[in-house]
Amino acid sequence: MARWTADVRRAGCTVGFVPTMGALHQGHLDLVERAVALHGKVVCSIFVNPLQFNNLEDLKHYPRQLERDQELLEQAGCDALFAPEKEAIFADFQPHTYDLGVLNDHWEGPSRPGHFQGVVNVVERLFHYVRPDEAFFGEKDRQQLTLLRYIALREHWPERVTACPTVRASDGLALSSRNARLDAVQREQATILYKALQRAAELAFHESVSTVGQVVQAVLAQEPTLVLDYFGIADHDTLEPISEWGTRDKAVALIAAQVGPVRLIDNITLFR
Structure with a gap:
């Protein structure tokens, strides 16, 4: 080579x-x-x-x-x-x-x-x-x-x-080779991850970090079979968790969850 x-x-x-x-x-x-x-x-x-x-x-x-x-x-x-x-x-x-x-x-x-x-x-x-x-x-x-x-x-x-940039399906799910292991019901359930991230991005402009986290948890609760590993908001460059926005430089929201047999991850840039 x-x-x-x-x-x-x-x-x-x-x-x-x-x-x-x-x-x-x-x-x-x-x-x-x-x-x-x-x-x-x-x-x-x-x-x-x-x-x-x-x-x-x-x-x-x-x-x-x-x-x-x-x-x-x-x-x-x-x-x-x-x-x-x-x-x-x-x-x-x-x-x-x-x-x-x-x-x-x-x-x-x-x-x-x-x-x-x-x-x-x-x-x-x-x-x-x-x-x-x-x-x-x-x-x-x-x-x-x-x-x-x-x-x-x-x-x-x-x-x-x-x-x-992340490439997504028309319903927002981030494309991943592992998506092929989801059945039709699980595939639909998985779309909640990006919906939760979008909600975080909307709220970040006028709500606290803790409030954003609480709302995201409520969104994810709509799919009770989903097993959340983590959701959090981090510094855009170091990916260290943050508890307040500071100067409102770009941050990133990250999520990982088990949907059926597959562990999925996703993220979204905030204040873009």
């Missing part, structure tokens, strides 16, 4: 990169299309990273559809697919324990111990093989995105980490 990138660079092209775990949907394809618009060549990777799964059942049932993914990538204008076997990624692999700072202290950090170490280690490996100029990540995984930008800056990674 690195040889392909070197040949591309010798031809005068820059390389955009979209790392994924496959089971592609329009959210992934939007990242690819953004990369195509900005770079001469684009690579997409498909690798189901075992290091970032805390639940072995989740790993076992994670959807895989490589042939279909290849077709979608070709249609989106992707130039190369990097789909390594686990043995290739972890050959001579010495995991590094990164200092993730406060970005691992809240939200997904406590809920999924070791998850972000697994993400950062494998992204670093993918960057090593692909060697792109720029990598594109969706804002749906806000904490992952923020953390990767932080690590890229602190570790002096040469690759730019670029944020792209």
